[in-house]
Each structure stands twice: as C-alpha cells, then as structure tokens.
Amino acid sequence: MPEIRKHYFLSEYCIIAEERAKRPSDFAGAAEDSGKSGSENCIFCGGEEEKTPLATAVYKNRKIFADTSEERIRNWDFRCFPNLYPALSSVPEHPEHPEIGLHAEPGYGFHEIIVESPLHGRKLEDFSDPELSGLMHVYRDRTCNYITREKILYVSLFKNSGKAAGASINHSHSQLVALPFCPPQVERELKVIREKExxxxxxxxxxxxxxxxxxxxxxxxxxxxxxxxxxxxxxxxxxxxxxxxxxxxxxxxxxxxxxxxxxxxxxxxxxxxxxxxNHMFYQLFKxxxxxxxxxxxxxxxxxxxxxxxxxxxxxxxxxxxxxxxxxxxxxxxx
Ligand SMILES: [Zn+2]
Ligand SMILES: [Zn+2]
Missing domain, CATH: 3.30.428.10 (HIT-like)
Structure with missing residues (x-):
C-alpha cells in the first residue's frame, strides 16, 4: 500500500510505493527508444482490453462509456483505466509502522493511464485534427474528473515518451496522478505570483x-x-x-x-x-x-x-x- 511521507522539516513529500517495482516493461530486448518495440503482448493495444483493469472512461465517437465486469468496450478512440501499479490508491490503508516524530499518511490519490490510440505505434505528432481534438478533450475531461474530488489538491497530467523519459510501455499514452497535496515547486511559484501586480x-x-x-x-x-x-x-x-x-x-x-x-x-x-x-501540464483548480x-x-x-x-x-x-x-x-x- 502506498504511503505519503513528509520531509523531516520541510513541506516536501515523497511517495513510497513498492508495488510499482513489479510493473512490466516492453522495452526489454527492443532497441531503446527506437519506437519499434513490438506490439506483441502490448496490453494497451485495441483488442487487448481484458489485459488491463476495467476502463473508467472509454471515448468512442465523442461519447463516454465505462467498462463493466460483463462487458469491455471495443473499437474505442481513447481509453482510460486505473494504473495496475499505482503510485497512490483511492482506498489506502494507514501506514503500518508510523515513526514517532515523523509524518506519514495514507497514500491517497488516483493514478490513471490514458491510452491515446488503439493503434500501436501511432504517435501524437502524426494525429489528424479530429484525433488531436479528441485527445485534448480527454485531457480536459479527466482533469476535471479528478481535480474536483474531495481532498485532491493537484492533478499531475503528463506523458513519458521513451524509456529514458520513464515510459515502461512503448504504446503512446499519458498519465494522470491526482494528489492530496500541492507540489512544493508549484506552491513556491504561486507565492511569488501572488506578490506580483x-x-x-x-x-x-x-x-x-x-x-x-x-x-x-x-x-x-x-x-x-x-x-x-x-x-x-x-x-x-x-x-x-x-x-x-x-x-x-x-x-x-x-x-x-x-x-x-x-x-x-x-x-x-x-x-x-x-x-x-516528457510533457507536463502545470495547472491549478480554484x-x-x-x-x-x-x-x-x-x-x-x-x-x-x-x-x-x-x-x-x-x-x-x-x-x-x-x-x-x-x-x-x-x-x-x-
Ligand atoms: Zn500497443
Ligand atoms: Zn496570466
């Protein structure tokens, strides 16, 4: 279970999430960042829906659906589902061995994968206008979906492209991590912004x-x-x-x-x-x-x-x- 730990004396945090060490990588054996790692066994490809957690939002012809345990939506345009190896959990447990004088709290939050195309190898820079507009709507929708949740103070929306940028699966996707705290560098920025005319x-x-x-x-x-x-x-x-x-x-x-x-x-x-x-959105709600x-x-x-x-x-x-x-x-x- 993930845990959020605070720095000894600063308002800076880290997330301890040992489960994430188990996540698979499809880069193994493929030339790094060649963009050619095979689609065999890729769990993000269209047709492989059973291999991921149930999708919480499936975008198809501009409408939103959700998988149920009876049926997984096929032929989608964009597909969002909880990360199988999340950095944070929506139902976290309390830290097992809290240490006296140190601050730890349940690793509450959401961690979602946004698959940007059912096609393996389809890249954002080659998107048609409708695909691009669709993806931007998904980014907006998913941000709004999480940023308004109780106790969520920041939504980190980002993309890792290539192994050296942190991607473990070479099928174009973005990620969203909703946090119960505001990142210190954003706090620092906001403080200065508020002092300016x-x-x-x-x-x-x-x-x-x-x-x-x-x-x-x-x-x-x-x-x-x-x-x-x-x-x-x-x-x-x-x-x-x-x-x-x-x-x-x-x-x-x-x-x-x-x-x-x-x-x-x-x-x-x-x-x-x-x-x-990497590309990263910097944004704040309210x-x-x-x-x-x-x-x-x-x-x-x-x-x-x-x-x-x-x-x-x-x-x-x-x-x-x-x-x-x-x-x-x-x-x-x-
Ligand atoms: Zn794929
Ligand atoms: Zn401005």
Missing amino acids: RCPYCAMFDKEKTSSRLIFENSECIAFTPYSSMGPFEVWILPRKHVSFLGDCKDKTLFALGDILRDVLKSYRKVLGNLPF TPEYHLNLRLLPRLTINAGFELNTGTYINTVSPERAASYLRGDLTPGK
Missing part, C-alpha cells in the same frame, strides 16, 4: 511573443524555449488567455494548445529524431491567479551530482540556438 506568465507571453526564443505561434498560444531553460530544447507552451486549468479552456483554446504541441513534437522529431521526452502552461523536456542529459546537489541545471544548448533549430532556421551540426 501582474501575472508573470501574462508578462512572459508578451515578452516571448517577439523574442528570438519564439518557435511557433497560433491565434491562442505561443511555444518558446524559456530564457532559463533547464535542459537542451526545453519548450514551454503558453495560452494567451489567462486560464488557470484545462477546465477553463474553451474548445478553441484547447485545440490550439494541442495544435502547437503537435507542431513542437514534429520539429523535435525533425531536429532530434525519435528522442525520449486558483485564478495561476496561468496554465505546458512544458516539454527532451531527456538528452542525466541529472548528475551537481544538478541534484544544487537544483541548478547546466544546459549545453542555449535556448536561442535551440529555438532557431526548432523553427528550422538552423540545421544541427552547422
């Missing part, structure tokens, strides 16, 4: 819209390499409209976010090949000061002693240069 993300939008770090722009969003990027080719996506979570996004903004995400992924592939990366943003980080470097020791990252590609590669102005190696 104007939203720093709105100011960032105005600054980056005309900077040399701008990569793409559409009617609703910009994609840019942040001024103090923590790694090569880090990209942030910001909506022009000040919205604090996906639930506040109208359809037009939602699609524009997905569209620019697809553009960034396409240019990653063009410039960097089939690289491992916190109008916050400004929704989406961050992408290719996993080209390993956090080593210095980064872990100082929380400071050494980036070997300036964000200005990375942006010119991603826009297509420069070709790597030149």
Whole structure:
C-alpha cells in the first residue's frame, strides 16, 4: 500500500510505493527508444482490453462509456483505466509502522493511464485534427474528473515518451496522478505570483511573443524555449488567455494548445529524431491567479551530482540556438 511521507522539516513529500517495482516493461530486448518495440503482448493495444483493469472512461465517437465486469468496450478512440501499479490508491490503508516524530499518511490519490490510440505505434505528432481534438478533450475531461474530488489538491497530467523519459510501455499514452497535496515547486511559484501586480506568465507571453526564443505561434498560444531553460530544447507552451486549468479552456483554446504541441513534437522529431521526452501540464483548480502552461523536456542529459546537489541545471544548448533549430532556421551540426 502506498504511503505519503513528509520531509523531516520541510513541506516536501515523497511517495513510497513498492508495488510499482513489479510493473512490466516492453522495452526489454527492443532497441531503446527506437519506437519499434513490438506490439506483441502490448496490453494497451485495441483488442487487448481484458489485459488491463476495467476502463473508467472509454471515448468512442465523442461519447463516454465505462467498462463493466460483463462487458469491455471495443473499437474505442481513447481509453482510460486505473494504473495496475499505482503510485497512490483511492482506498489506502494507514501506514503500518508510523515513526514517532515523523509524518506519514495514507497514500491517497488516483493514478490513471490514458491510452491515446488503439493503434500501436501511432504517435501524437502524426494525429489528424479530429484525433488531436479528441485527445485534448480527454485531457480536459479527466482533469476535471479528478481535480474536483474531495481532498485532491493537484492533478499531475503528463506523458513519458521513451524509456529514458520513464515510459515502461512503448504504446503512446499519458498519465494522470491526482494528489492530496500541492507540489512544493508549484506552491513556491504561486507565492511569488501572488506578490506580483501582474501575472508573470501574462508578462512572459508578451515578452516571448517577439523574442528570438519564439518557435511557433497560433491565434491562442505561443511555444518558446524559456530564457532559463533547464535542459537542451526545453519548450514551454503558453495560452494567451489567462486560464488557470484545462477546465477553463474553451474548445478553441484547447485545440490550439494541442495544435502547437503537435507542431513542437514534429520539429523535435525533425531536429532530434525519435528522442525520449516528457510533457507536463502545470495547472491549478480554484486558483485564478495561476496561468496554465505546458512544458516539454527532451531527456538528452542525466541529472548528475551537481544538478541534484544544487537544483541548478547546466544546459549545453542555449535556448536561442535551440529555438532557431526548432523553427528550422538552423540545421544541427552547422
Ligand atoms: Zn500497443
Ligand atoms: Zn496570466
């Protein structure tokens, strides 16, 4: 049973979840991140529905269904089900051996898998407009479904793509972890945002819209390499409209976010090949000061002693240069 443990004296947490060590990987034997690991035995493929927990939300022709123990929905577009090896549990037990003077609490929360296509090997950057719009609606729906639950304070919505980015199954999927606490770095951000007269993300939008770090722009969003990027080719996506979570996004903004995400992924592939990366939504519910943003980080470097020791990252590609590669102005190696 998972357990949430607090740091000795800071409001920082870790989750102890030993069950997760048992999760299988389909990367074994396949060339790492070749994107070609076989579809044999893939439990996320269409037709293999029996191999996962019952789906809590199945999207088919824009309607939502749920599996029952009698019937599993087939021919779906997107399929969401509880992670078989969850980091948190919706019915957690109390920690078995609480230690005096240290804080531990039941590992309450939700951990869901969002399978983005029934087809093995189908990637987000190749999605058609209807597929992309469908996925963005699923992201919004699932965020709203969990962010409004009792005791849930943060919804972490993210994608690990490639083994080096933490994926254990090479079939395109995202994950959602609903937490009973707000992550300390988001708390820290929020404290500073509340001290400012104007939203720093709105100011960032105005600054980056005309900077040399701008990569793409559409009617609703910009994609840019942040001024103090923590790694090569880090990209942030910001909506022009000040919205604090996906639930506040109208359809037009939602699609524009997905569209620019697809553009960034396409240019990653063009410039960097089939690289491992994470994308992560930063969003807060009932916190109008916050400004929704989406961050992408290719996993080209390993956090080593210095980064872990100082929380400071050494980036070997300036964000200005990375942006010119991603826009297509420069070709790597030149
Ligand atoms: Zn598959
Ligand atoms: Zn803002």
